[in-house]
Amino acid sequence: MSKKLCLFLLFCTAGICLYATRLTVLSTTDLHGNVTGNHRGMLRVAYLIEQQKKLYPADSLLLIDCGDTTQGTFSSMVFQGELMIKCLNYLKYDVWAIGNHDFDYGLAVIKKRMREFSGVSLAANLDGPYLAEVHASWKMFTKNGIKVAVIGLTQPEMSKTVLIADRVFETITFGAALKRIMPGIRAARPDVIILAQHQGMYAKGFSIYKFAAQYPEIDLVLGGHTHLDNPGQKIGPHTWYLQTRARACGLGKNVIDYDRKQNKIIKINSEIIPVTVNTPIDKKLLEQIRPALARAKKLAEQKIATIIFKNTRNLDSSFPEQKIIGWMMLEQTRADVAVCNAYPSGYKLAGTVPVTLKRLYYWSSYNNTICTLTLDKAAYQKVMAEQKSLLKKNYRTIITYARKDLFSSKNKIIVAFSSYALAGAGGKFPFLRRVAKNKKFMLKNTGIIIRDGLARYLKGKTFIVSNNADGEISIEQKLRKKVSH
DSSP states (O other): OOHHHHHHHHHHHTTOOTTEEEEEEEEEOOOTTOOOOSSOOHHHHHHHHHHHHHHSOGGGEEEEEOSOOSOSSHHHHHTTTHHHHHHHHHTTOSEEEOOGGGGTTOHHHHHHHHHHOSSEEEOTTEEOSTTGGGOBSEEEEEETTEEEEEEEEOOTTGGGTSOOSTTSOEEOOHHHHHHHHHHHHHHHOOSEEEEEESSOSEETTEEHHHHHHHOTTOOEEEOOSSOOOEEEEEEETTEEEEEOOSTTOEEEEEEEEEETTTTEEEEEEEEEEEOOTTSOOOHHHHHHHHHHHHHHHHHHTOEEEEEEEESOTTSBTHHHHHHHHHHHHHHHHOOSEEEEEEOOOOOBOOEEEEEEHHHHHHHSOSOOEEEEEEEEHHHHHHHHHHHHTTGGGTOEEEEEESOSOTTSSOSEEEEEEEHHHHTTTTTTOHHHHHHHHOGGGOOEEEEEEHHHHHHHHHTTOEEEEEEOTTSOEEEEETTSOOOOO
C-alpha cells in the first residue's frame, strides 16, 4: 500500500476531511458587569479566552459577545459600563451584539460605549437616527480563508422596558430585520452565516425552530437574554444553537470545520467551558483595571444612612425599601401618590443596618428615572386595578400617599412612577403604557435617577421599621414626626 493511500485512509478514519478549514467561534453573553468573583467574572473568562488563543491561529478565531454586557454590578454602574468595554477591547472582541440592559445608562452613554468598543457593534433590528452611525446590522469577516457574515439582533421588546421620548429609536421584529438585510448578505456570498442574538430559544410569538426553518442558510445561532445556558444542539437541518452561561460563568466555544472543495460545513462541535474557583485570573487585565476596581470598592463602602429593624424577621426587605423610595419620589415631584413596584427580595432584615452606596444599588440597580402622570379618578382606578392584578404573580405594588383622600378636593391628581413602569414594565402594564403615551395625561420625566434621588434623600437619616403586634408595619424617621403611609 502506498504512503499517500495510507495517509488518506488515516485522515478518513479520524473523520478529518483533507480539504477542511477550521473556524473557532468563542462567545459570551449576559456578562452583566461581572468583572470579579470566586466562580465568575471577566478576569477568569479572560484567562480562558487567552488559553484558547494559544490553541488556534489568530486568523481563525472570532470573538463575539451577545449583549447585556455593561449593567448588573456596582462596579460597572460606577463607570457606566466603561469598565466592561475595556475588558472587551483588551481581549480584542470582534463583535458586540447589543442587549436591552446596555441601554440602562441612557442613550448618550450607550452611544459613547459603542464608540469606545474597538470591534463592531451590531443590532440589525435597531432603527432610528440617533445611534445609526455607531452600529451596523451585519459585518463580513474573513477568517482562515472563510468568509463569515455575522448578524446582530437586540431584544425586540425593548420599547416595553425603556421609556424613550420622540421615537429617538425603536426596535423591530427579528423577522422584519432579516427580511431587510438578508438579500444583501446573500449577494455577498458568505461561506458561513452566524446570528448573534440577544434572545433565547423562545419568547412570546417567537420560536428558534420556526426561525431556523425560515432562514435555513444561517449556520450558527448564539443566544442570550434568558440566562438559560445550552452547550449546543441542532435546531434545523443545517443550523446549530449555543447559549453560554450568564454572568461570566463560562465561555462558549464552537469549532466549525468547513470543506473548501465542496463549499459547505462538515460539522460543528460546541461546548461551554466553565469558570470555576480554580480558574486563574488574567493578571495583565487585572493590572489595567485595578485602579478602577479600588475606586469602586471605596465608593461601595460609603455609608449613607441607617435603618433600625424591630420585630421584622418575617418581613421581606423590599417593602420598607420601596416605601422609602415612595417618600423620596413624593418629595422630588410634589405628587399626591407614588407607585413603586418590586419582586420580593428574599432577604429578611433585623437590627441596625447601615445603608451603604452598594446596598442602595441593590435597592434600585437600574437607571430608571422618576416620572409623573396627571390622572383623573377613572384613569387612576384603572391603573391601580392593573397594578393589583399582578399581586398573585409575586410582583409587589407598594403605594405611598401624600394624603389618603386623593380626590376629595380636586378632580385630577399627580401620580409618580418609575420610567420602567411607564414603559410597560416589560409587558406587565400595557394599560399604564398606553396612558403614559397619551398626551392628555401629561407625562413628565424629571430625569432624576431613582438611585441618585435616594442617595440625596437618605443622606444622614435614620429610619425605624417596626412590625406591630397587630401585624401592621410602622415606618418612622427617627427624631422626626411619623411619616404617613
